[in-house]
Amino acid sequence: MSKFVDFMENKLSAPMARLSEQRHLLAVRDGVISALPFIIVGSFFLIFAFPPLPKDWAITQWATEHAAEILIPYRMTMFIMSLYIAFGIGYNLAKSYKVDPLSGAQIAVAALLLTLTPTALDELGFVLPMQYLGGHGLFVTIIVSILAVEIFRVCKQKQITIKLPEQVPSSVSRSFEALIPVAIVIILMSTITVVMGINLHHVVDKLVAPLVTAGDSLFGVLVPVFLITFFWSFGIHGVSVVGSIARPLWEVYLVNNSQAVADGASTIPHIAPETFYQWFIWIGGSGATLGLVIAMLLFARSKYIKNLGRATIVPSLFNINEPVIFGAPIVLNPLLIIPFIITPIVTAIIAYFATSIGLVSPTYIMPPWTLPAPIGAYLSTGGDWRAVVLVLINITISVTIYMPFLKLYDKKMIAMEQGEE
DSSP: OHHHHHHIIIIIHHHHHHHHTOHHHHHHHHHHHHTHHHHHHHHHHHHHHSOSSOTTSHHHHHHHHTHHHHTHHHHTTGGGHHHHHHHHHHHHHHHHTTSOHHHHHHHHHHHHHTTSOOEEETTTEEEOOGGGGTGGGHHHHHHHHHHHHHHHHHHHHTTOSOOOOTTSOHHHHHHHHTHHHHHHHHHHHHIIIIISOOOHHHHHHHHHHHHHHHHTSHHHHHHHHHHHHHHHTTTOOHHHHHHHHHHHHHHHHHHHHHHHHHTTOSSOOOSOSHHHIIIIISTTSTTOTHHHHHHHHHHOOSHHHHHHHHHHHHHHHTTOOHHHHHHTTOTTOHHHHHHHHHHHHHHHHHHHHHHHTTSSOOOOOOOOTTSOHHHHHHHHTTSOHHHHHHHHHHHHHHHHHHHHHHHHHHHHHHHHHHHHO
């Protein structure tokens, strides 16, 4: 075991840490996160339009009649989230290169918009196909945003810019510095979309279709669940590593689900948006550690474990589990690593089958991640009470899995405490 731990620390920990800090992955991660306020707030208008209330109630009937108007904030936020994400990716990537972040953000947005071909309608003028500004266009958004900022960076480094005298205000100077990069991006994207007639969204859709299908399978769920807890077991922030790669795919699932509900579809297409992991698997945080903390409170006899349980129960209820991961510790602790990895795999399997056979509705709303799991699950499924039952079942299962391992660790801690006395 010691050799394996040494290997993980020396050979894997450093590369994974570097991967989690990779410039482009960080920009994508931060760009997606920057759009979360719009995604969270926008998704709640789906609840307002389709309230989880009896259909014969007056408020439900009123909401149904006015659903199109109620959903306008949703369609201007979550429905076109790629527009916000492009801005965020461009801003953060440009900032990491120490070039003007605002110009980088604007160039990224322009690159995304230039992947679309407006349609002329007599009554409305030119109209953009909005479906590609939502989750459907997220992969293209990532690609063209990075490309646009890289062009901006190269122009800046090679001094392919227009320089104005120092007396000119900095805001004006920055605008002119971006002039040539903007021209290059506009010409390039226009050539691809207009001259060559290539729809990048169709091309990328075909390329990522197997990934989208695989990520929504049981295997596609279990892989990130395992990797996240595996990395955490050695002190590597698993969500930062895996989430930076998988989150765009999870966002696509979430937006597709919310769009299906908004369009009145009879079925919701995806099982595994990030909200599925958040509320049914990562209960209390990665590793479903709320079960561990409850087990500490119920079964621990050592002073340290008891006090740790009391100190971490409130953060755990709000899905903050770094105190227990590093306080127990779980990191590099074989007795707790085993249930830390096993527990979310078991809860994932249960939640996946419960959702796939229709016992629980798929998630399509993104509540704030710091809500207690039963509340978050209820809201994310649009008010499905069965989601609360599933959460409670998974909490019970997680306590059951953690309990025997905790008791072994508790005995060890008791012996240490008695030895110190």
